[in-house]
Amino acid sequence: MRYRVNEPVFTSLVSDVADLRPKPRSLYITGISVEERSQHTATWEASCSDVTFARLVVEDAATTKFSIGQEEISIQLRSTTEIGQFLAAKPYSAVYLDITGLPHHVWAPLVRAIRGRTEPAFCIYVEPGDYRFSKSPTETTVFDLSESIQGIAPLPGFVSLVSAGEEDALFVPLLGFEGARFAFMLETVQPDRKHICPVIGVPGFRPEYPFYTYLGNRLQLTETRAWQNVRFAPANCPFSVYHVLAELSQSDSGRRLRVALIGTKPHALGAVLYSLDHPNVTELLYDHPVRKAKRTLGTSRVCVYDLSLLPPIRPERGSGAA
Numbered sequence: 001m002r003y004r005v006n007e008p009v010f011t012s013l014v015s016d017v018a019d020l021r022p023k024p025r026s027l028y029i030t031g032i033s034v035e036e037r038s039q040h041t042a043t044w045e046a047s048c049s050d051v052t053f054a055r056l057v058v059e060d061a062a063t064t065k066f067s068i069g070q071e072e073i074s075i076q077l078r079s080t081t082e083i084g085q086f087l088a089a090k091p092y093s094a095v096y097l098d099i100t101g102l103p104h105h106v107w108a109p110l111v112r113a114i115r116g117r118t119e120p121a122f123c124i125y126v127e128p129g130d131y132r133f134s135k136s137p138t139e140t141t142v143f144d145l146s147e148s149i150q151g152i153a154p155l156p157g158f159v160s161l162v163s164a165g166e167e168d169a170l171f172v173p174l175l176g177f178e179g180a181r182f183a184f185m186l187e188t189v190q191p192d193r194k195h196i197c198p199v200i201g202v203p204g205f206r207p208e209y210p211f212y213t214y215l216g217n218r219l220q221l222t223e224t225r226a227w228q229n230v231r232f233a234p235a236n237c238p239f240s241v242y243h244v245l246a247e248l249s250q251s252d253s254g255r256r257l258r259v260a261l262i263g264t265k266p267h268a269l270g271a272v273l274y275s276l277d278h279p280n281v282t283e284l285l286y287d288h289p290v291r292k293a294k295r296t297l298g299t300s301r302v303c304v305y306d307l308s309l310l311p312p313i314r315p316e317r318g319s320g321a322a
Helices: 040-047 080-087 103-116 179-191 208-216 218-224 238-250 267-275
Strands: 013-014 027-031 052-059 063-068 071-076 094-097 120-131 146-149 170-175 199-201 231-233 257-262 282-287 290-293 296-306
Touching: 040 052, 052 103, 063 103, 063 170, 071 080, 080 103, 094 103, 103 267, 120 267, 146 267, 170 179, 170 238, 170 267, 179 218, 179 257, 199 208, 208 218, 231 238, 238 257, 257 267, 267 282, 267 296
Parallel strands: 027 052, 027 094, 094 120, 170 199, 170 257, 199 231, 257 282
Antiparallel strands: 013 296, 052 063, 063 071, 120 296, 146 290
16 A cells, blocks of 8 residues: 555554553543453543543444443434534543444444544554454355344445446445455445455454455455455555545546445444545445454554544535434
């Protein structure tokens, strides 16, 4: 992946989660799962009494409930008003959104709301030490990550204006290890094979991960010949994906993009940020997989994404119900 001076990257890496602490008087939004890499906030809560921690306790397709101390707050994920009130409950010094343990349909509308605010804002992502290998690996299933796929549906607040029937739209799958999800997207979307441009995380969280990505998606890449159009972006950097999408769209006078979020969360974050800035030319496709409970092992680096350094989005950007 090449970089240009006018394409800034706002990703910082911290080697140990113990070296990271939220700012005093800040809001820290998080979700705790059985994965070890999402457990750090439980330790912080005991030592950061001047930080407000909002922990996800219940969620479904349309609503979510956060616990703040002894209080529980329910939020309609499609309501910009309710999310805005949640973020403005106090004059916070900064807002942290830890996407490590949050599902896409929860963190994406929160990112949309946070991008419209003025206080410093950061997204946090803790890389896994490793993924859990499948007990019965196949060519398309190396790791044991998902139980099933619920189907393609818009993320809350991201209903696209891009017509699904536009033949000239570029299909951009952000690839992970799961070839079955790529196959499902191809079968459902049925893009023109000449207009498929996959993005693979290079470098990966670990040196060998890009090879597993190629292995897991080999059949689909070969059958569609999309391997000829692959682009690369660091697996942990959303801003690099943002630049790749911008380049793809601008390469043909604003070509419309249909972006499939089937890779890393940082890549998905980059696509969400690009969609917020370019809603009229971007459609986000997400298949809502049901994740295995213990799909990762251990923890690795902490990625800190400074959203405050991005230009403010205009009020008319994005979409959602009041």
